[in-house]
Amino acid sequence: MRMLETVGKRGFAYAWQILRNRDDALDAVQTAVAAVWQHRRKLEPGRDPRGWFYRVLRNKCIDAMRSRRTHQTASLSFDVSAGDGQRTGRGDGESGDPSAALDREQRLRQLRAALAELSDEMREIVLLRDYHDLPYAEIAQVLDIPQGTVMSRLHRARSALRERLLAREV
């Protein structure tokens, strides 16, 4: 149960990125945690449960979006804003130099803006790898695509993100 709590807490950000609403994200995480707990015996011993959990959670988020927009087609649309009035970046690394902190804040703001310009598909894979820290095998499980596709899609996404960041520097 401790393992589920750790994975679930991280998964909350993923649900929030999809649903953009705290209550909906919490509901999705709660149903995903319950579903994974119910079928926990299917998990192979020693295997990282994150891929499985994120896949279940992603499906719950899609269900939530479908029920939210009954007359619209549900599609994933990732939110990259900090949300809930939080700051852009995590607190570490701000050990005193105000100009360095300002510079970092500015850089992260540019990164968010560049992320927002990516397609949902690209944004999702970049976040799964670089924010949620999932290995390729787990990402393949979450998105239900071959591992080779993860590799090529992630490369395209990072290249596109880099191009947008470089364009902002000019």
Place this chain on the structure above:
Amino acid sequence: MSTCETIKERLSAYLDGELTQQESQRIGVHIADCPTCGELLDDFRRMRADLKQLTWPEADDDQWSSVMAGLATKSTRGVGWLLWGGGLAVLAGYAAYQFVRDFTFASVERVGVLALILGAVLLFVSVLIERINKYPTDKYKDIEK
């Protein structure tokens, strides 16, 4: 010698440590001699470090407590229902057996009660089979009540 284009396609996976040892070595050798690919790799590395620094909302402790408490309740309730149903089935079976063996009741009464019990069991089993057959295609099965 590998061309830059084929190397660039693998740089992302190289950064993530997702290539075989042989492929990694091949790319490592190329990067040492190619400033263009080295620069791209540095940019990817910087982007990855910055992406880890971004923040999104987190669930607070109270909200987590309620999620985990709901899970514990669900597990306990499942075991409770199982014990209750099992106990009831054993008791009902035993009572039926005793009733059929009790010759103070007339044969007609015993046969009638036995038929009622058997009928109830068959109805229950038929509903159970129907539910099991429908489960894989039941689109509402994941909906929380």
